[in-house]
Amino acid sequence: MALPGMLLLLAAAAAEAAGAPRWESLAGLRPEASEARQAGAVRELLERLVGPRAASRFSVSVNRSLAGPGGLDTYRLSSGTPPGDVVEVAGSSGVAAASGIYRYLKDFCGCHVSWSGRQLRLPERLPPVSPAVLVTSPNRFRFYQNVCTQSYSYVWWSWERWEQEIDWMALHGINMALAFTGQEAIWQRVYLSLGLNQSEINEYFTGPAFLAWNRMGNLHTWAGPPPLSWHLKQLYLQYRILERMRSLGMLTVLPAFSGHIPRGILRVFPRINATRLGSWSHFDCSYSCTYLLSPEDLMFQVIGTLFLKELIKEFGTDHVYSADTFNEMCPLSSEPAYLSKMSTAVFQSMTGADPQAVWLMQGWLFQHQPDFWKPAQVRALLQGVPLGRMVVLDLFAESKPVYPWTDSLYGQPFIWCMLHNFGGNHGLFGTAESINQGPFTARRFPNSTMVGVGLTPEGIEQNDVMYELMTDIGWRKEPVDLRRWAADYAAQRYGARNANATAAWWLLLQSVYNCSGVCVNHNHSPLVRRPSLRMNTELWYNQSAVYEAWRLLQGSAGELGGSSTFRYDLVDVARQAMQQLVSGYYWDIKQAFQGRTLSRLLTAGGVLVYDLLPDLDSLLASDERFLLGRWLESARLMAASDKEAGLYDLNARNQLTLWGPLGNILDYANKQLGGLVLDYYGVRWTLFVSTLVECLSTGTPFHQNQFNQASFQVERGFIYNGKRYSARPAGSTLTIAEKIFLKYYPKAVKHGRLGAA
Secondary structure, three states: OOOOHHHHHHHHHHHHHOOOOOOHHHHOOOOOOOHHHHHHHHHHHHHHHHOHHHHOOEEEEEOHHHOOHHHOOEEEEEEOOOOOOOEEEEEOOHHHHHHHHHHHHHHOOOOEEEOOEEEOOOOOOOOOOOOOEEEEOOOOEEEEOOOOHHHHOOOOOOHHHHHHHHHHHHHOOOOEEEOOOOHHHHHHHHHHHOOOOHHHHHHHOOOHHHHHHHHOOOOOOOOOOOOHHHHHHHHHHHHHHHHHHHHOOOEEEEEOOOOEEOOHHHHHOOOOOEEEOOOOOOOOOOOOOOEEEOOOOHHHHHHHHHHHHHHHHHHOOOOEEEOOOOOOOOOOOOOHHHHHHHHHHHHHHHHOOOOOOEEEEEOHHHHHOOOOOOHHHHHHHHOOOOOOOEEEEEOOOOOOOOHHHHHHHHOOOEEEEEOOOOOOOOOOOOEHHHHHHHHHHHHHOOOOOEEEEEEOOOOOOOOHHHHHHHHHHOOOOOOOOHHHHHHHHHHHHHOOOOHHHHHHHHHHHHOOOEOOOOOOOOOOOHHHOOOOOOOOOOOOOOHHHHHHHHHHHHHHHHHHOOOHHHHHHHHHHHHHHHHHHHHHHHHHHHHHHHOOOHHHHHHHHHHHHHHHHHHHHHHHHOOHHHEHHHHHHHHHOOOOOHHHHHHHHHHHHHHHOOOOOOOOOOOOOOOOOEOHHHHHHHHHHHHHHHHHHHHHHHOOOOOHHHHHHHHHHHHHHHHHOOOOOOOOOOOOHHHHHHHHHHHHHHHHHHHOOOOOO
């Protein structure tokens, strides 16, 4: 029988004090690539980043002996002889060396690398490093990815895009990441070997854009199945992803069996002990209600071990595996004994294939269903696995940390994570003070079992600033001075110090990027929601701060307009300002309807649907990073036939909009993209305004249910209309942005008092 949690904590603390590793299993997790291979991979990254000529001015080496206590990543920066001729970068791993390079590029050369672009103007002569810089991260692990990111962001990626992402990861210090691509090909192999036929496997798999929830047992069938060519392409991608991550010294996290099975297993093994779970998130049992194996059924170990052995045979392993049995699904029993048996069964299916296995589990379930997951239930699930053989991602720690009310996850090591984004929504958002303080507070927590920090967004390629800040913190031992950090960020991002830009970023970091309390970045702006007369327009910040930042950035366009990252930010802040204006016009429309003032309704509604939304769409369409066509084209490029292209197009459109056949999770993954704003949100708002006008004109009441039915036809029509959208931008961003600013900024100032927190 396991010792009580507190005794285990004390025993672990005593072992650490005596000089023994706190968790031997974690101490053994280290890159298998040789020092020479890692150094070579970093040099290749550097050449991709700055070109061969500039890369030759750096000397890169990897030496494991540089690592700090417990294997903590360390890098050293110094100047060669003579100073300034060559910059010497040494790291305890490839990731540490890459992080040192990025530190030098940022702090000494004023450079910047983000999802939205790069600013890499190196000086003719590299600045010397004097004295030498030695940095050791306080975090054993710096983790990246959410299971959902695979579908919301990565689903249509080619190797070219994956290569850019892995470079970004290394530069930003990521040393542990999920590697989930291609697993369906292995599952298909396993299911066929167990006796399922192809139709039963096809019935189980969802379409590509929804595989994340198939993997977690939430969904089956919907928008699928992926064709054979999909599995082959993903398998090929996974080989390249793993090779590159491992060559840089990253630990790759492979998927494992969580207990969910296809219905076909019941035909092959009719005496199997499996129970059908309840429905998930507004889906009926046509697409949810997955079967879950009993932890006591022998087939649990057979299936789980068979899958992992096949996976390891195909891809090798770094001994870390991810499985989520109860993600947003209520367990069959709240009895601690059952929950402990379930986690024990999952873990044993891992160790049956890999005796060194460590289970990495998302801790989302504990805060998502707090009525079920009381201390006894959490403790039972976690302590069904030996201490140190599970690492828990405290997934939403910036707003709802789990570690404080679970006595530091009852002794299991955990990673403090910034979830930040849901569904890949656009919308300026962040919790700057929370992420600047939270990891350090967690490390000081009594008997803290924190072993790292992580980024766990559902979707990426938005709000670069929050991810830059969080990855910076991964290497720091104390919080940053946010005001100074903001000034440096603006200068590095644009390649020049500009007073207006600096002031704009400080305003943003104090307002829209500094939500306090429990903050969830689901974008609930009326712009991206099905219209009604009961829409929430509350904000956590004073919207006048965004309008002022907009003015300041627009005023910097003459000096900074040549910067691609500046143009992205100008569009993004203008987009946020116009999103706020939509709320203002919505209130005008609502009050006009309730006051039965037809002329006011026509004016406000007309400006919204005939001016503001088309103008916003044209601004977004001027930048390729805000194009619907880019998302849809990347989906179609994955196809090997017209039929496949049609399937992928449906997946891509449905995820952004209805999220299911009937709008099951309507607009959850909303994006503000050129083409989508005009042809989806714009058409829906036009229908809403025209419906209200007709109601006033005829004296009939507005019925939300009737409108919802009509709106559903609009939404569904967008998915199936087959319209092709350009993946190339149209027009000059700076010209369009200036016209929009001159047209709407006076209205923004007028509306600034509305919706302020």
